[in-house]
Amino acid sequence: xxxxxxxxxxxxxxxxxxxxxxxxxxxxxxxxxxxxxxxxxxxxxxxxxxxxxxxxxxxxxxxxxxxxxxxxxxxxxxxxxxxxxxxxxxxxxxxxxxxxxxxxxxxxxxxxxxxxxxxxxxxxxxxxxxxxxxxxxxxxxxxxxxxxxxxxxxxxxxxxxxxxxxxxxxxxxxxxxxxxxxxxxxxxxxxxxxxxxxxxxxxxxxxxxxxxxxxxxxxxxxxxxxxxxxxxxxxxxxxxxxxxxxxxxxxxxxxxxxxxxxxxxxxxxxxxxxxxxxxxxxxxxxxxxxxxxxxxxxxxxxxxxxxxxxxxxxxxxxxxxxxxxxxxxxxxxxxxxxxxxxxxxxxxxxxxxxxxxxxxxxxxxxxxxxxxxxxxxxxxxxxxxxxxxxxxxxxxxxxxxxxxxxxxxxxxxxxxxxxxxxxxxxxxxxxxxxxxxxxxxxxxxxxxxxxxxxxxxxxxxxxxxxxxxxxxxxxxxxxxxxxxxxxxxxxxxxxxxxxxxxxxxxxxxxxxxxxxxxxxxxxxxxxxxxxxxxxxxxxxxxxxxxxxxxxxxxxxxxxxxxxxxxxxxxxxxxxxxxxxxxxxxxxxxxxxxxxxxxxxxxxxxxxxxxxxxxxxxxxxxxxxxxxxxxxxxxxxx
Amino acid sequence: xxxxxxxxxxxxxxxxxxxxxxxxxxxxxxxxxxxxxxxxxxxxxxxxxxxxxxxxxxxxxxxxxxxxxxxxxxxxxxxxxxxxxxxxxxxxxxxxxxxxxxxxxxxxxxxxxxxxxxxxxxxxxxxxxxxxxxxxxxxxxxxxxxxxxxxxxxxxxxxxxxxxxxxxxxxxxxxxxxxxxxxxxxxxxxxxxxxxxxxxxxxxxxxxxxxxxxxxxxxxxxxxxxxxxxxxxxxxxxxxxxxxxxxxxxxxxxxxxxxxxxxxxxxxxxxxxxxxxxxxxxxxxxxxxxxxxxxxxxxxxxx
Numbered sequence: 001x002x003x004x005x006x007x008x009x010x011x012x013x014x015x016x017x018x019x020x021x022x023x024x025x026x027x028x029x030x031x032x033x034x035x036x037x038x039x040x041x042x043x044x045x046x047x048x049x050x051x052x053x054x055x056x057x058x059x060x061x062x063x064x065x066x067x068x069x070x071x072x073x074x075x076x077x078x079x080x081x082x083x084x085x086x087x088x089x090x091x092x093x094x095x096x097x098x099x100x101x102x103x104x105x106x107x108x109x110x111x112x113x114x115x116x117x118x119x120x121x122x123x124x125x126x127x128x129x130x131x132x133x134x135x136x137x138x139x140x141x142x143x144x145x146x147x148x149x150x151x152x153x154x155x156x157x158x159x160x161x162x163x164x165x166x167x168x169x170x171x172x173x174x175x176x177x178x179x180x181x182x183x184x185x186x187x188x189x190x191x192x193x194x195x196x197x198x199x200x201x202x203x204x205x206x207x208x209x210x211x212x213x214x215x216x217x218x219x220x221x222x223x224x225x226x227x228x229x230x231x232x233x234x235x236x237x238x239x240x241x242x243x244x245x246x247x248x249x250x251x252x253x254x255x256x257x258x259x260x261x262x263x264x265x266x267x268x269x270x271x272x273x274x275x276x277x278x279x280x281x282x283x284x285x286x287x288x289x290x291x292x293x294x295x296x297x298x299x300x301x302x303x304x305x306x307x308x309x310x311x312x313x314x315x316x317x318x319x320x321x322x323x324x325x326x327x328x329x330x331x332x333x334x335x336x337x338x339x340x341x342x343x344x345x346x347x348x349x350x351x352x353x354x355x356x357x358x359x360x361x362x363x364x365x366x367x368x369x370x371x372x373x374x375x376x377x378x379x380x381x382x383x384x385x386x387x388x389x390x391x392x393x394x395x396x397x398x399x400x401x402x403x404x405x406x407x408x409x410x411x412x413x414x415x416x417x418x419x420x421x422x423x424x425x426x427x428x429x430x431x432x433x434x435x436x437x438x439x440x441x442x443x444x445x446x447x448x449x450x451x452x453x454x455x456x457x458x459x460x461x462x463x464x465x466x467x468x469x470x471x472x473x474x475x476x477x478x479x480x481x482x483x484x485x486x487x488x489x490x491x492x493x494x495x496x497x498x499x500x501x502x503x504x505x506x507x508x509x510x511x512x513x514x515x516x517x518x519x520x521x522x523x524x525x526x527x528x529x530x531x532x533x534x535x536x537x538x539x540x541x542x543x544x545x546x547x548x549x550x551x552x553x554x555x556x557x558x559x560x561x562x563x564x565x566x567x568x569x570x571x572x573x574x575x576x577x578x579x580x581x582x583x584x585x586x587x588x589x590x591x592x593x594x595x596x597x598x599x600x601x602x603x604x605x606x607x608x609x610x611x612x613x614x615x616x617x618x619x620x621x622x623x624x625x626x627x628x629x630x631x632x633x634x635x636x637x
Numbered sequence: 638x639x640x641x642x643x644x645x646x647x648x649x650x651x652x653x654x655x656x657x658x659x660x661x662x663x664x665x666x667x668x669x670x671x672x673x674x675x676x677x678x679x680x681x682x683x684x685x686x687x688x689x690x691x692x693x694x695x696x697x698x699x700x701x702x703x704x705x706x707x708x709x710x711x712x713x714x715x716x717x718x719x720x721x722x723x724x725x726x727x728x729x730x731x732x733x734x735x736x737x738x739x740x741x742x743x744x745x746x747x748x749x750x751x752x753x754x755x756x757x758x759x760x761x762x763x764x765x766x767x768x769x770x771x772x773x774x775x776x777x778x779x780x781x782x783x784x785x786x787x788x789x790x791x792x793x794x795x796x797x798x799x800x801x802x803x804x805x806x807x808x809x810x811x812x813x814x815x816x817x818x819x820x821x822x823x824x825x826x827x828x829x830x831x832x833x834x835x836x837x838x839x840x841x842x843x844x845x846x847x848x849x850x851x852x853x854x855x856x857x858x859x860x861x862x863x864x865x866x867x868x869x870x871x872x873x874x875x876x877x878x879x880x881x882x883x884x885x886x887x888x889x890x891x892x893x894x895x896x897x898x899x900x901x902x903x904x905x906x907x908x909x910x911x912x913x914x915x916x917x918x919x920x921x922x923x924x925x926x927x928x929x930x931x932x933x934x935x936x937x938x939x940x
Binding site: 059 | 638639640641642643644646666668669670673674677678679691693737740741742743744746747831832833
């Protein structure tokens, strides 16, 4: 392909003016020339390769990048690198000054305050900042001090516990030995040390975006601006003409059978002929620097013929709606049916019929680690992909087929997962990485921005659930009918499994003789829906439990009592005809009622002349969220 | 991503004007906490600027002075200074009350009052507090080699979302406001969560008691996030000044605040919140000022 020099003036595409930065970082004087658009986080991670602090959002919202500049904690993604000229920077990497973990890091380890670990370096920095400024904060002040940092999976309680423990050790209120690991006997009820915690509290564990290999290329992906369009042409010649751009990939470069999917193989690794949702990958660039890759991506010219899409699953299943995949009539991805007994007969025998429609929203997992991966080809021809995948075996099989290679020449390595919640089950970028590594014969790394993660990754299925239930006056459920329509988005991903689970678990742990469930997953031109915690059961069970509360109100019955009447007992048969010998549901509910101090009554008695409920805030009950501290009189924050 | 041809960390006001003369479209950058998130996908997208002037190291923008009833501070005063500077805490405690609700303690160290005002977001947190302090914006420009200063009341400076009365090549040097020493004050804010949240409603109140501690000698109520620009509730203030203060009077007057909700969304919610904020804020500020008053409908707790 010919190089285009005429359009490039003295300023080269993808190259930025350099700025010489001199600063003291973790006690060592550094002087480096970096692109002038670098932020402090870029300087520390990309130039100095200090990867303890992470980039979670790039917009100052999450705090994974918090570090000290001249002793003041800042969000390093909000600081142009020029601001650290001649300053002193402390990152989490050397917080312990090479003397082992700090008291705060040990307390985070001891309290089990690291799960995925991605937010923890930032949390440790925020806790360090707080205890430096305010040596003896109370719990509310700790919450306030960590207010700029988000955790998505550890849970704040353990993190706050750790800061309290560190505070008490530092103030010699409790002995240093409190930080020692518990003995492992007995395991039950002990704070079992997490083997990976030391690496997480110090930031030394490597996530995919932290990895570098010599001669590594950086990937950027061109994504569709249209929800539904036919791809007429893709012209990458200008991008390819830039020195340093090594590979431009489109679906035409895929050597094997270009389809993946956990249940239905309907998705190409880059859009093939059609784009079916906004944000779908269309082309990928691998270049010497991330700046070059991003600049080259913008030079790829795609000609689209925009088509009329369909965005509401109720419309998508109608005859005449745009047909998104040839094999899916009326855009139905999966229709799961459960039929037990005779619901119509059940409704006839019922004293009360209650009908309602429930809707749940599309939800983003928002794991703190945006998707990232690193791929390379081994000397024996084995293509290896490191990524925080939650489904590596499936990915390996899918990739072998896509790349047209034997399975023993494809290796997937699960890098440390910075939160997944089901959102990293689908292979939405590993294929592009593997192919770029094969084509370039060099390691290739791809790191999503937070925005890219939002637009390109799967979401929790939104459901619309039509509910009809028939009950006797004593609360016995005579028939349950649920018709659920769910927006699965442009590709199947986990939709078939989610439909099954929502149908199987939806009617709840109740002994029901007459059950009718339809769970219909539908293709639309929305962002694909995929796995997310509870895999569909969350949505359908929400409807069931909300509906039971509604029924309790109409029956003038205590909601717990209504559930007690209907809960499965030993020897029950489920709606899918599974016989269960032992059912602990009643014992479970009794235990919860005792612990919660449940105050019996019909749900709608609030606001009536009855006494208000007293079941909130008893001992043993976790306190609700609070707004943190206000400014106390005369207090210096 | 934000990219630039030139990024200069200026060391003096003269240097800033020199660069502005050479590159009139230069973008002024102070704390950078708003501009970096702005230049991302979903907002402005990738932005390329020819010239950026970082004024954070310019000493002329960094001052805090007080003399008699006058308080002034530079554009580079950070929100953390609102909390930590002893002069500001004594003479304008409402700024510290505002600061605890502003972003988070890390961003407060970088974010500046000048930036917050120049961005003129309808939900800018510092603005109701500055309005209650009767703040004027001190502007400076260089014409034919000589420095020209002018002052505009903050209420006139902010003209709409993102719009101010600033001229090309003009800079906000700082703010001049009333010392409100020994007055009561309150700041209220609600958003989706406690930290790092854009206000849905925010409010600042400053109250000064008469010498007999029975009436209000002065009261100022500033509101934000409920309309295109922040506002002072002058009519409500007038209705309170000089009157014998009771919980009932405050309650009646607070009810009138609902008509000032002029936002694009969530009117009903904002009206309810605003009315309650005004009432709670006034009661809190009045009690700090030395007048004892119990909120209407609440019992006085006697021990």
